[in-house]
Amino acid sequence: MSSHSLTPRELHIAVRKGKRFDVLLLKGSEEFLLRQALREYVAAVMPEDAAGLDFSEYRASDIDAGTLWNALTTMPLFSDRRLVVLDISRSVGEDVAGVIERYAARPSPNTSLAMTWITERKREGQTGKIGGETVEVVFRELKPDERIAWASGYLKEKGKRIEEDAAQYLIEISSSEIGDIAAKLDHICLYLGKEEEVTVPLLMEVAGVTSEYTVFQLEDAVLARKATEAHRIAHSLLDGGEPLLRMLHLHRVTLMRLWLFARLIQKNAAWQSSAQGKEAQEQIQKALGRQVFKMKSYRDAATHLGELRVREAVVGLLDVEIRAKSSWESDAARRYFEWLWNFCARTRRSAGTGIHYPELIG
Numbered sequence: 001m002s003s004h005s006l007t008p009r010e011l012h013i014a015v016r017k018g019k020r021f022d023v024l025l026l027k028g029s030e031e032f033l034l035r036q037a038l039r040e041y042v043a044a045v046m047p048e049d050a051a052g053l054d055f056s057e058y059r060a061s062d063i064d065a066g067t068l069w070n071a072l073t074t075m076p077l078f079s080d081r082r083l084v085v086l087d088i089s090r091s092v093g094e095d096v097a098g099v100i101e102r103y104a105a106r107p108s109p110n111t112s113l114a115m116t117w118i119t120e121r122k123r124e125g126q127t128g129k130i131g132g133e134t135v136e137v138v139f140r141e142l143k144p145d146e147r148i149a150w151a152s153g154y155l156k157e158k159g160k161r162i163e164e165d166a167a168q169y170l171i172e173i174s175s176s177e178i179g180d181i182a183a184k185l186d187h188i189c190l191y192l193g194k195e196e197e198v199t200v201p202l203l204m205e206v207a208g209v210t211s212e213y214t215v216f217q218l219e220d221a222v223l224a225r226k227a228t229e230a231h232r233i234a235h236s237l238l239d240g241g242e243p244l245l246r247m248l249h250l251h252r253v254t255l256m257r258l259w260l261f262a263r264l265i266q267k268n269a270a271w272q273s274s275a276q277g278k279e280a281q282e283q284i285q286k287a288l289g290r291q292v293f294k295m296k297s298y299r300d301a302a303t304h305l306g307e308l309r310v311r312e313a314v315v316g317l318l319d320v321e322i323r324a325k326s327s328w329e330s331d332a333a334r335r336y337f338e339w340l341w342n343f344c345a346r347t348r349r350s351a352g353t354g355i356h357y358p359e360l361i362g
Contacts, residue, residue, distance in 0.1 A: 005136045011037060015044045020081065021135045022107035027117035028139030032179035037137070038116060042083065045112060050078035057085040065095035072103050072111050082111045089118040104132030142178065145289045147171050151181055155198065158189050162198040164290055165216050169200050172215070172250060173207055204242075211240030215250050222254060223297040225304065227344035234340060244332060248321050255317060258310045260284045261302035313343045 006014065015037075024041070026034050046055050054076045058068065068086070076082045088100070100115075107113065142150060148167045155162050162170070174181045184206075188198055191206055200214045213233040221230040238244060264272065264280050271277045285292055302310070316339045324332035 005138065008033060008037060008137055008139055011137045012040070015041050018044070020045050020112055021114070022109075022112065023104045023132060023134045024112070024114045025117065025134050025136045026114065026139065027119060027136065029119050029141050030139040030178055031118050032177065032182060033142075034116060034118065034139040037139070038085065038114065041114060042085070045081070046083045047079055050076075053077045054079045054082045055085075056082070058087070059090065060086055060088045060092045060096050060100075061090040063096065065093075065099045068096060068099050069103070072099075072113060073108055075110055080110075084111060084113050086113065086115045087117075088115050101132070104134050107133050141176060144171050147176070147178065147181060148290065150178065151185060154182065154185055155189070158185075160189060160192065160196050160198060163200065165214070166198050166200045166203055168290060169203055169215060170198075173203070173246060204240075207241075209237070209241045211236045211242065213237060215242065215247065218247070219250060219254055220297070222251070222340075222344055223294070223301045225301065225344050227341050230340055230344045231337060234337065238333065244324050244336060245321070248317060248324060248336070251317055252314075252321075255310060255314050257284070257287050257298055258302045258305065259307065259314070260287055261298050262305065262307035262310050265299070265303055266307060313339075316342070 026038055028034055042055070056071045058071070060068075063086075071082075071084050074082060086100075092100070103113065148171055151167055151170055152162055170181065170184065174184055188203070188206055192198070192202070200216065204211065204214065213236050215237065218230060218233045218237065221233055234247065237247060260280070261284060264277070264284065267277060267280075272281070284298075285295075288295060288298070305313075320332055320335045320339050323335055
């Protein structure tokens with residue numbers, strides 16, 4: 001039998017049905033999900049009372065070929081099969097690699113070998129040369145919508161639920177690592193106690209942000225081009241502890257969506273109804289994700305602004321972001337409010353004309 005692959009979901013179903021694999025390779029950059037799948041597999045195939053003698057776990061970088069071969073070919077004592085878990089994330093010597101390849105070609109009927117390979121995200125598509133009976137499961141980086149769906153499911157298992165905006169905000173304030181999101185959710189569940197619903201204000205409170213507004217109210221004010229309201233909300237968020245860089249990230253997402261709309265709107269009706277035009281519209285819906293209900297707000301804002309102004313806003317925002325990350329950090333907030341006012345103002349200011357709003361800058 002040649003090697004074949006399963007999705008993480010298919011692996012989960014197979015394990016729940018009692019499936020055991022001769023040689024299993026769990027690989028990918030989503031380490032939290034990979035480790036979670038490994039724990040589930042070990043718990044399903046290895047009885048606790050047999051684990052002391054029939055379960056072995058090694059790093060390929062720390063083991064010699066002879067020790068590995070003995071572990072793979074030793075008969076089980078208290079279970080139907082031995083289970084050997086081998087991490088091959090680091091460099092694997094030629095002798096150990098040879099043992100793995102030779103064993104995978106003719107695995108023992110008395111042993112299950114499960115290998116883990118944590119990859120870098122840029123190398124997710126890299127394939128190994130194990131072959132034989134290997135069943136490969138790839139845990140790739142989840143997209144934002146997939147992370148939201150995962151977070152909702154994770155909370156559901158704990159008897160909690162999360163609002164749509166709260167799920168979006170959770171992704172915005174977390175790294176793309178599922179482990180980071182899981183840690184935040186565990187903290188939130190402890191904070192909630194018997195309460196069941198996770199909201200944006202609750203997430204802000206847990207994150208140490210104290211403001212009567214949310215980042216989504218800021219987004220709505222920006223799309224409606226309400227400069228004064230946007231300034232008031234932005235001030236409240238920053239004063240309340242919302243990091244400037246996180247707000248800039250939110251604006252960058254908004255601008256990218258507006259850019260897609262602006263490019264679509266300038267095309268004629270015939271192009272928009274063509275296959276290419278429909279594909280562009282599908283891209284926009286995909287970009288909006290769970291905020292597709294804001295379609296009209298984005299279209300109206302893009303129509304008013306036009307592609308050129310959106311493009312200029314992107315350049316201006318990048319300048320603010322550079323300042324926020326550099327030694328000019330003290331100047332970044334002032335530049336941010338200036339950028340926000342210029343972008344939200346319903347009338348474009350003339351080149352070289354300053355804007356005076358001391359009551360907003362403070």
